[in-house]
Amino acid sequence: MSSADRTLQAKMNRKTLVFIFILLLASVFRLNHLDWGLPNEYHPYSYHPDEAKQLDSIANMDPTELDFNPDEFIYPSLQYYINAFALLTAKTVGYAKIIPDISFYIANPNELAKLFYVGRLVTALFGIATVLLVFFIGRRLYNEEAGFIAAAIMAILPIHIIHSHYMTVDVPLTFWITLTLFFSTYILKEDKWWPYILAGLSAGFATATKYPGVFAWLFVVGAHMLRRYVEEENTQSVKSSPPHIQPFHTLSQISLLEKKLIISGLFLVLAFLLASPYVFIDYQHSIPAITGQWNLAKTAVMDNLGGNGFQYHPIIYPLVAALPFLFGIPLYLLLLYALINNFKNARTQFMLLLSVTVPFFFLFATSKLA
Numbered sequence: 001m002s003s004a005d006r007t008l009q010a011k012m013n014r015k016t017l018v019f020i021f022i023l024l025l026a027s028v029f030r031l032n033h034l035d036w037g038l039p040n041e042y043h044p045y046s047y048h049p050d051e052a053k054q055l056d057s058i059a060n061m062d063p064t065e066l067d068f069n070p071d072e073f074i075y076p077s078l079q080y081y082i083n084a085f086a087l088l089t090a091k092t093v094g095y096a097k098i099i100p101d102i103s104f105y106i107a108n109p110n111e112l113a114k115l116f117y118v119g120r121l122v123t124a125l126f127g128i129a130t131v132l133l134v135f136f137i138g139r140r141l142y143n144e145e146a147g148f149i150a151a152a153i154m155a156i157l158p159i160h161i162i163h164s165h166y167m168t169v170d171v172p173l174t175f176w177i178t179l180t181l182f183f184s185t186y187i188l189k190e191d192k193w194w195p196y197i198l199a200g201l202s203a204g205f206a207t208a209t210k211y212p213g214v215f216a217w218l219f220v221v222g223a224h225m226l227r228r229y230v231e232e233e234n235t236q237s238v239k240s241s242p243p244h245i246q247p248f249h250t251l252s253q254i255s256l257l258e259k260k261l262i263i264s265g266l267f268l269v270l271a272f273l274l275a276s277p278y279v280f281i282d283y284q285h286s287i288p289a290i291t292g293q294w295n296l297a298k299t300a301v302m303d304n305l306g307g308n309g310f311q312y313h314p315i316i317y318p319l320v321a322a323l324p325f326l327f328g329i330p331l332y333l334l335l336l337y338a339l340i341n342n343f344k345n346a347r348t349q350f351m352l353l354l355s356v357t358v359p360f361f362f363l364f365a366t367s368k369l370a
Contacts, residue, residue: 015144015148019135019148022151022152023131025152025155026127026128026131026151029156030127030164030165031121034117034121034165035113036165038113039105039109040109044105044106044109044112046167048166048168050166050167050169051119051166051167051168053074053075054079054080054167054168055115055116056072057070057072057077057080058070058084059100060072068081068277068278069278069281071282072289073278073279073282073285073286074293075169075209076207076210076211076279077208077275077276077277077278077279078172078205078208078209079169079172079209081275082172083118083119083122086118090114090115090118095114095118096111096115096118097111098115120165120166122167123164123166123167123168123171124164126164126171126172127161127164127171127174127175130154130174130175131155132151133178133181133182134147134151134154134178135147135148135151137150137181137182138150140185140186140189141185141188141349141352142349153334157327158326158331159327160174169210170210172209173206173209173210173212173213176202176205176206176209176216177206177213177215177219177356179202180199180203180217180219180220181216181219181352181356183195183198183202183220184219184223184352185223187199187220187223187224187227188226188227188348188349191227193263196220196224196261196263196264197264197267199217199219200217200220200267200268200270200271201267201271202271203220203264203268204267204269204271205271207268207276208272208275208276211293214268215356215359215360216356218355219352219355219356221261222354222355222356224261226348227348228258230348314365315362317365318361323335
């Protein structure tokens with residue numbers, strides 16, 4: 001082996017070690033203490049109220065009668081089905097007992113704790129998978145070093161670690177949104193059918209996990225528009241001498257009714273229909289539940305803070321209080337630096353990231369539904 005080959009091999013080995021370290025870091029932070037606050041002889045419940053909703057919805061189903069209606073539509077059904085499958089697997093391998101009589105779990109809270117633990121393990125695995133996706137997205141949009149940095153930040157992100165310890169929908173939702181972004185990076189750089197289809201499916205699964213997940217499809221629209229914009233600009237540059245680019249005119253020539261976007265949207269609807277069918281089948285109950293969530297979303301979070309001053313404005317408060325708390329001060333400052341630096345460069349990769357994060361920020365800032 002030549003000196004150059006040995007140097008290349010050593011570099012690859014270092015990158016592999018960094019990748020493994022980040023994965024282990026993400027795993028340790030998410031798998032450690034999954035058993036915190038589980039039901040026991042002192043409290044027969046979980047401290048997170050939404051965890052019980054998962055088990056209640058699963059208990060409403062009766063597979064023996066082919067009844068998979070969760071009878072609960074505050075959230076769509078996909079995560080109920082995933083957790084139900086995980087619980088069935090746990091029962092099959094002898095780890096957990098699934099008994100239809102609630103009195104059994106009242107008398108044996110440790111058995112109830114096992115059900116919660118299985119659901120939390122599913123959430124943690126979604127969280128770890130999200131860290132991996134962030135690496136691949138960073139590598140595709142920028143370079144391998146950017147992928148490592150992004151994955152490392154995601155691995156230690158406080159809010160993501162916290163929610164990876166709950167049997168809830170937020171971390172799985174983040175996974176499906178991130179997966180949509182991953183496929184959208186291919187749309188940004190290639191004019192092929194398959195990423196539109198897969199991005200549509202993953203956006204549909206995001207919507208079937210939590211209704212605001214439908215915003216994930218904006219990644220598809222953003223990637224499509226940005227790629228077409230670059231193509232149109234390149235065409236105009238060739239035709240014009242000297243080049244005379246008109247950005248708004250270029251954007252006006254790009255249609256949202258192009259076949260690939262329409263097909264992607266149809267696959268979103270298909271995925272949602274398959275993963276949460278009773279939203280349509282049992283519409284008498286789902287529509288009031290969804291309407292109730294919408295009415296809740298229209299109630300601003302700031303109404304409950306009771307504070308006065310500009311810092312309590314729905315847009316200002318997340319920037320000066322919520323996000324620094326959720327990210328931690330060092331990571332938040334790093335995020336602000338990255339935003340400012342990318343704004344100056346105005347790259348298409350950065351514009352793709354903004355296509356969903358900006359709408360989600362305003363949803364988070366102005367409603368309770370986020």
